[in-house]
Amino acid sequence: MQxxxxxxxxxxxxxVEPATLVAELLREQLNLTGTHIGCDTSQCGACVVxxxxxxxxxxxxxxxxxxxxSLLTIEGLQGAPGSNRMHPMQEAFxxxxxxxxxxxxxxxxxxxxxxxxxxxxxxxxxxRHALEGxxxxxxxxxxxVVSVMAGAAAxxxxxxx
Amino acid sequence: xxxxxxxxxxxxxxxxxxxxxxxxxxVSDIKRPGMTAGVFVRSPHxxxxxxxxxxxxxxASPGVIAVLTGDDVADDGLGSLPCGWGxxxxxxxxxxxxxxxxxxxxxxxxxxDMVAFVVAETxxxxxxxxxxxKIDYEVLPSVVGxxxxxRPDAPQLFDDVPNNICCDWELGDKAxxxxxxxxxxxxAKLSLVNNRLIGNPMEPRAAIAEYEPGTDRFxxxxxxxxxxxxxxxxxxxxxxxxxxxxxxVAPDVGGGFGVKQFHYGEEAVITWAAKRVRRPVKWVxxxxxxxxxxRHGRDHVTEAELALDETxxxxxxxxxxxxxxxxxxxxxxxxxxxxxxxxxxxGVYTTPAIYCNVKVVFTNTVPVDAYxxxxxxEATFVLERIxxxxxxxxxxxxxxxxxRNMIPKEAYPYQTPVLVQYDSGDPVGCLDxxxxxxxxxxxxxxxxxxxxxxxFRGLGYSTYVxxxxxxxxxxxxxxxxRGGLYESATVRVHPTGQVTVMIGTHNHGQGHETTFxxxxxxxLGVAFENVDIVFGDTDRVQFGMGTYGSRSLVVGGAAxxxxxDKVIVKGKKIAAHLLEASEADIQFEAGKFSVAGTDRxxxxxxxxxxxxxxxxxxxxxxxxxxxxxxxxxxxxxTYPGGCxxxxxxxxxxxxxxxxxxxxxxxxxxxxxxxxxxxxxxxGGIVQGVGQALFxxxxxxxxxxxxxxxxxxxxxxxxxxxxxxxxVATHSTLCTHTPMGVKGCGEVGTxxxxxxxxxxxxxxxxxxxxxxxxxxxxxxxxWRLLQNASLPVAAE
Numbered sequence: 001m002q003x004x005x006x007x008x009x010x011x012x013x014x015x016v017e018p019a020t021l022v023a024e025l026l027r028e029q030l031n032l033t034g035t036h037i038g039c040d041t042s043q044c045g046a047c048v049v050x051x052x053x054x055x056x057x058x059x060x061x062x063x064x065x066x067x068x069x070s071l072l073t074i075e076g077l078q079g080a081p082g083s084n085r086m087h088p089m090q091e092a093f094x095x096x097x098x099x100x101x102x103x104x105x106x107x108x109x110x111x112x113x114x115x116x117x118x119x120x121x122x123x124x125x126x127x128r129h130a131l132e133g134x135x136x137x138x139x140x141x142x143x144x145v146v147s148v149m150a151g152a153a154a155x156x157x158x159x160x161x
Numbered sequence: 162x163x164x165x166x167x168x169x170x171x172x173x174x175x176x177x178x179x180x181x182x183x184x185x186x187x188v189s190d191i192k193r194p195g196m197t198a199g200v201f202v203r204s205p206h207x208x209x210x211x212x213x214x215x216x217x218x219x220x221a222s223p224g225v226i227a228v229l230t231g232d233d234v235a236d237d238g239l240g241s242l243p244c245g246w247g248x249x250x251x252x253x254x255x256x257x258x259x260x261x262x263x264x265x266x267x268x269x270x271x272x273x274d275m276v277a278f279v280v281a282e283t284x285x286x287x288x289x290x291x292x293x294x295k296i297d298y299e300v301l302p303s304v305v306g307x308x309x310x311x312r313p314d315a316p317q318l319f320d321d322v323p324n325n326i327c328c329d330w331e332l333g334d335k336a337x338x339x340x341x342x343x344x345x346x347x348x349a350k351l352s353l354v355n356n357r358l359i360g361n362p363m364e365p366r367a368a369i370a371e372y373e374p375g376t377d378r379f380x381x382x383x384x385x386x387x388x389x390x391x392x393x394x395x396x397x398x399x400x401x402x403x404x405x406x407x408x409x410v411a412p413d414v415g416g417g418f419g420v421k422q423f424h425y426g427e428e429a430v431i432t433w434a435a436k437r438v439r440r441p442v443k444w445v446x447x448x449x450x451x452x453x454x455x456r457h458g459r460d461h462v463t464e465a466e467l468a469l470d471e472t473x474x475x476x477x478x479x480x481x482x483x484x485x486x487x488x489x490x491x492x493x494x495x496x497x498x499x500x501x502x503x504x505x506x507x508g509v510y511t512t513p514a515i516y517c518n519v520k521v522v523f524t525n526t527v528p529v530d531a532y533x534x535x536x537x538x539e540a541t542f543v544l545e546r547i548x549x550x551x552x553x554x555x556x557x558x559x560x561x562x563x564x565r566n567m568i569p570k571e572a573y574p575y576q577t578p579v580l581v582q583y584d585s586g587d588p589v590g591c592l593d594x595x596x597x598x599x600x601x602x603x604x605x606x607x608x609x610x611x612x613x614x615x616x617f618r619g620l621g622y623s624t625y626v627x628x629x630x631x632x633x634x635x636x637x638x639x640x641x642x643r644g645g646l647y648e649s650a651t652v653r654v655h656p657t658g659q660v661t662v663m664i665g666t667h668n669h670g671q672g673h674e675t676t677f678x679x680x681x682x683x684x685l686g687v688a689f690e691n692v693d694i695v696f697g698d699t700d701r702v703q704f705g706m707g708t709y710g711s712r713s714l715v716v717g718g719a720a721x722x723x724x725x726d727k728v729i730v731k732g733k734k735i736a737a738h739l740l741e742a743s744e745a746d747i748q749f750e751a752g753k754f755s756v757a758g759t760d761r762x763x764x765x766x767x768x769x770x771x772x773x774x775x776x777x778x779x780x781x782x783x784x785x786x787x788x789x790x791x792x793x794x795x796x797x798x799t800y801p802g803g804c805x806x807x808x809x810x811x812x813x814x815x816x817x818x819x820x821x822x823x824x825x826x827x828x829x830x831x832x833x834x835x836x837x838x839x840x841x842x843x844g845g846i847v848q849g850v851g852q853a854l855f856x857x858x859x860x861x862x863x864x865x866x867x868x869x870x871x872x873x874x875x876x877x878x879x880x881x882x883x884x885x886x887x888v889a890t891h892s893t894l895c896t897h898t899p900m901g902v903k904g905c906g907e908v909g910t911x912x913x914x915x916x917x918x919x920x921x922x923x924x925x926x927x928x929x930x931x932x933x934x935x936x937x938x939x940x941x942x943w944r945l946l947q948n949a950s951l952p953v954a955a956e
Contacts, residue, residue, distance in 0.1 A: 077182075092175070094181060102181075
């Protein structure tokens with residue numbers, strides 16, 4: 001079946017099998033391999049994308065559900081328009097060593113950006129609670145938590161400018 | 162332009178850009194033209210006779226290209242999966258080493274054992290074909306626990322391995338230990354279980370193989386920590402592919418922790434299949450598949466006894482362990498609970514006599530092999546737990562009993578009674594640092610505050626040492642290693658002065674692209690951004706033993722340091738010619754070659770240019786070009802260690818243990834990049850906390866089914882399980898590595914389980930609790946509290 005949606009700001013039309021998962025569509029058909037698949041029980045969060053601005057696990061979503069929607073993946077995450085800089089959350093992860101092997105990182109970033117957008121004044125406890133659906137095996141989460149708080153602060157500062 | 166960024170600085174990581182923007186290159190991201198999909202059909206039984214496989218319906222299924230089984234492996238005359246270590250018992254009798262076929266033949270021995278491989282046009286078609294395979298199993302009783310497996314009436318996995326015992330291994334002076342026990346004023350005893358773990362790197366394993374008929378060459382892309390070793394083991398010992406006809410690539414790998422440092426049957430099957438079907442074949446494991454096929458870790462049952470004199474000095478230590486090997490011997494399997502366990506039982510103490518017996522046992526479970534720490538966390542846990550037990554029984558403070566027995570800084574190098582000689586260390590310094598950092602003196606205040614909320618608070622110590630930087634080849638060879646454990650590096654200076662390093666270690670999160678570039682930048686005075694590190698491709702990197710055992714910086718970094726020194730030596734010869742001076746008068750500092758005592762200078766770039774445009778050049782005595790290679794084989798292990806202090810709060814109503822504070826002061830030798838070291842410590846500590854509080858691989862006795870076979874059932878540490886940890890270093894320099902480094906990849910995982918459990922026991926000690934097995938789950942603690950039959954309400 002044919003579906004049309006906005007992918008990282010661009011109109012996109014694709015033919016999909018009805019049983020295709022969004023994560024598979026992105027990775028196999030659209031060659032956007034930044035969205036990762038780390039489990040088969042919707043636990044790990046490596047596949048988080050934004051659907052109409054909200055974070056979702058793309059391994060649990062059927063592709064036909066995208067029709068008419070707006071999808072943002074890690075490849076579309078970027079800094080302010082007109083700049084080629086990274087998104088403040090990406091910068092914060094680099095600055096605070098919030099990643100090691102990089103596999104969970106795209107999902108962490110997408111969750112973090114959604115969290116910081118929804119709740120500008122984050123506490124450490126907020127961040128730890130919100131990351132409950134994203135598993136990282138490398139960092140012990142400490143620098144991820146620090147990164148998310150710094151990234152959220154930078155997003156707020158950018159908004160105020 | 163650009164900056165030299167040297168040793169001790171903390172530049173942001175070179176590798177981060179691609180990972181942050183979703184542009185990493187993991188195996189599952191790779192597509193090849195004409196690629197097919199493969200799925201493995203795995204045994205659903207823990208133990209069964211494989212009577213036959215009917216492929217016909219599967220082969221007729223749409224899109225199915227091939228169905229391969231153990232019979233096809235036998236027909237093609239292929240080898241079984243090799244074990245890299247051959248250990249022996251005290252009489253020198255070699256371990257039992259039954260074959261480990263890449264696809265099962267005659268019998269299956271664990272749930273997940275591979276039975277067939279189905280290749281089809283798409284993954285869906287391969288799965289559909291797999292469903293149609295008719296496999297005739299005669300199901301046998303399974304045995305999964307080590308205590309059960311050694312009973313005389315236990316199911317036998319192999320006809321020629323009586324009582325399922327692979328090897329009855331021992332280390333140490335048994336008679337000296339017995340004699341010391343007779344003189345002891347006190348003997349502390351402890352029985353414990355070291356729980357089975359599943360490494361769970363976030364990237365599931367995957368592989369793609371391709372065969373080029375025109376050149377008779379194979380390429381295997383695999384999620385591996387050691388591509389050269391895969392090439393050697395698989396090419397030379399399993400598939401009979403000459404080394405020069407086999408390229409193994411391990412690109413970006415999403416975490417390893419040991420799980421990806423073995424040669425897996427999947428790699429061999431897929432490479433073999435690619436030639437049979439004459440098309441590229443891709444396989445990506447699901448997480449569920451990983452649970453029943455990734456090698457597991459730990460799984461010991463141990464009885465330990467510590468003999469002490471009346472002042473609390475340790476006289477002797479005796480440890481008897483049953484170690485689970487699973488259904489077959491994996492690449493490092495038998496080495497882990499023996500050579501990486503017994504020699505660490507001395508810890509940071511002066512215990513004069515130690516004896517260790519380990520029975521290495523086959524069971525109907527996934528093969529057990531190295532998982533971060535590998536043997537050393539198990540040793541540390543036994544020792545640090547029994548020290549607390551002894552202190553409690555003798556009424557000596559836990560810190561004081563450690564101090565009385567610690568090896569003083571001045572006593573290094575220190576020869577232990579269990580093979581290893583520690584070159585340097587300062588356990589007392591680490592302990593003192595940690596006591597301050599953890600604010601132990603105000604613990605009583607915090608404990609009272611917890612009590613006022615109805616919670617029990619406990620503090621736990623772990624003062625430990627490990628052996629890493631694996632490994633001195635000659636020493637390892639005496640212990641049974643069948644390969645070398647050196648490392649290699651090539652430093653290629655380009656005509657314009659930029660540098661590419663080819664190194665045999667593998668970066669899968671440790672930040673090698675950054676740390677190794679710092680070493681080169683520091684030594685050659687080349688800008689940090691002008692150094693790139695290449696790894697993970699046997700066609701690009703000369704050779705290497707890979708990354709495990711906290712060896713990358715210790716062994717690989719040493720090779721890199723040596724190769725860089727050779728570049729400087731050659732550069733001096735070129736500079737001497739150009740500056741018309743004696744080679745002995747040439748100095749090299751901060752990227753400049755100069756004649757001592759003069760202002761005559763050639764920059765590193767000028768020397769590189771001259772080496773590749775050798776017009777004015779001593780061609781009679783010196784080859785053009787500027788590229789040097791070094792192999793480094795360490796003379797000893799390195800011995801990082803430190804003191805970890807955990808603080809927990811136990812809720813008696815629910816049994817929930819909350820880690821509220823964690824402090825680590827570790828001696829990792831020279832620190833190249835403190836940001837990366839801290840990250841390694843954080844991650845390592847949390848993996849150890851996971852073992853202590855959450856993680857447990859559970860099998861059903863009899864059926865051999867893995868009950869904890871998904872992320873829903875196997876509890877991984879999450880962000881909200883953890884406090885902010887305090888980590889610091891208190892370094893003494895390694896005396897035998899070129900830069901004084903000791904390694905830091907595993908220290909966290911080795912030190913932390915004992916600290917956490919000692920804290921849990923401390924929290925519950927007023928109820929008479931003397932030991933808690935891992936993981937200290939709410940269920941386990943709640944039951945302990947019910948059985949304690951003491952008033953549960955806190956003061």
